Amino acid sequence: MESGPVVLVTTHDGTKDNIMTISWTMVMDFTPVFAITTGEWNHSFAALRKHRECVIAIPTVDLLDKVVGIGTCSGADTDKFAKFKLTPVPAQFVRPPLIKECLANIECKVIDIVKKHNIVVLEAVAAYLDTARKEKRTVHAVGDGTFIVDGRKIDRKAMMASRLPSGLC
Numbered sequence: 201m202e203s204g205p206v207v208l209v210t211t212h213d214g215t216k217d218n219i220m221t222i223s224w225t226m227v228m229d230f231t232p233v234f235a236i237t238t239g240e241w242n243h244s245f246a247a248l249r250k251h252r253e254c255v256i257a258i259p260t261v262d263l264l265d266k267v268v269g270i271g272t273c274s275g276a277d278t279d280k281f282a283k284f285k286l287t288p289v290p291a292q293f294v295r296p297p298l299i300k301e302c303l304a305n306i307e308c309k310v311i312d313i314v315k316k317h318n319i320v321v322l323e324a325v326a327a328y329l330d331t332a333r334k335e336k337r338t339v340h341a342v343g344d345g346t347f348i349v350d351g352r353k354i355d356r357k358a359m360m361a362s363r364l365p366s367g368l369c
Contacts, residue, residue, distance in 0.1 A: 202211065202293065202295075203221065203224050203225055204224075204225035204226060204227065204340075205225065205258060205338035205339060205340055205350075206221060206222070206223045206225075206259070206267055206338070206339050206340065206341050206347070207221075207222050207225050207236070207256050207257060207258055207259070208220070208221060208222075208256075208257040208258075208259055208267060208270060208299055208302065209221075209222050209224060209236060209238075209244065209254050209255065209256055209257070209295055210247055210254060210255040210288070210296040210298070210299065211233075211244040211247035211251070211253075211254050211255060211296050211321045212247060212251060212253075212295040212297075213246065213247040213250070213251070213294045214250075214251065216275075216279070216305070217281060217288055217296060217297055218243065218244050218247065218275035218280060218342045219244075219257075219270050219275070219280040219281065219284075219286070219299070220238065220242055220243070220244040220270065220271070221267050221268070221270045221271030222236045222237070222238060223271075223341035223343075224236065224237045226369045228321070230234070230365045231322060232236070232295040232306075232324035232325075232327075233311070233318050233321065233322065233323050233324070234256065234306070234308065234321075234322045234324065235320065235321050235322065235365070236256070236319070236322065237317065237318050237319050237320070238318060238320060238321050239318035243274050243275040248310055248320055249310075249313060252309060252310035253294040253295060253296060253304065253307075253308065253309050253310060254294065254296050254308050254310070254322065255291055255294060255297065255298050255305050255307055255308065256301070256305070256306040256308055256322070257298060257299040257302040257304070257306075258302055258303050258304040258305070258306075258338060259299075259301070259302050259338070259339070260302075260303050260335040260336060260337055260338060260339075261335060261337045261338070261339050261349045261350075262335045263301060263302070264339055264347065266284045266285075266286065269283075269284055270284055275316070286299050286300070286301055287299065287300035287301060287304075288300075291305075291307045291326070292307065292326055293307050293325045293326050294307045294308070294309070298328065301369055302330070303329065303330055303333050303335075303336055303338070304327065304328060304330070305327070305328045306324045306326070306327045306328075306330045307324065307325050307327070308322035308323060308324055308325065309322065309323050309325055311323045330333045336350075337349050337350040337351075338350050341356075
């Protein structure tokens with residue numbers, strides 16, 4: 201079973217920015233509430249817990265090697281923006297930066313941390329989409345070092361209209 205796409209999450213610890221790769225994400229409802237899972241083992245977790253804000257940046261398949269590289273080193277001793285040649289862009293409502301090279305960025309506030317399961321619940325406060333970006337396919341982790349790339353979309357909005365919030369149909 202697979203949740204959402206692999207994402208990059210930026211944090212700021214009061215001194216420096218960091219990026220972590222997260223392969224478990226979840227949309228909580230038709231509201232701007234999301235969840236990610238991480239914990240004490242991750243250098244960025246302390247910044248999430250203390251400052252209670254982040255940016256979810258959604259990379260596309262052309263960034264996959266950078267995404268994997270980010271996930272295999274630690275922000276404790278690595279400037280990941282510099283190492284992976286990514287551009288931090290100031291956010292409007294949170295201190296962690298957006299990532300220019302990503303398809304979309306979502307500024308978030310931490311609204312809950314479910315310690316038992318290492319789930320961080322986030323509320324979006326702003327979102328940005330790079331509509332000029334040619335590559336739009338996201339990647340999904342299978343769990344064994346392999347990934348699936350988004351493919352063809354199949355539209356069933358009309359069939360689901362009674363269940364979708366107004367404005368989505």
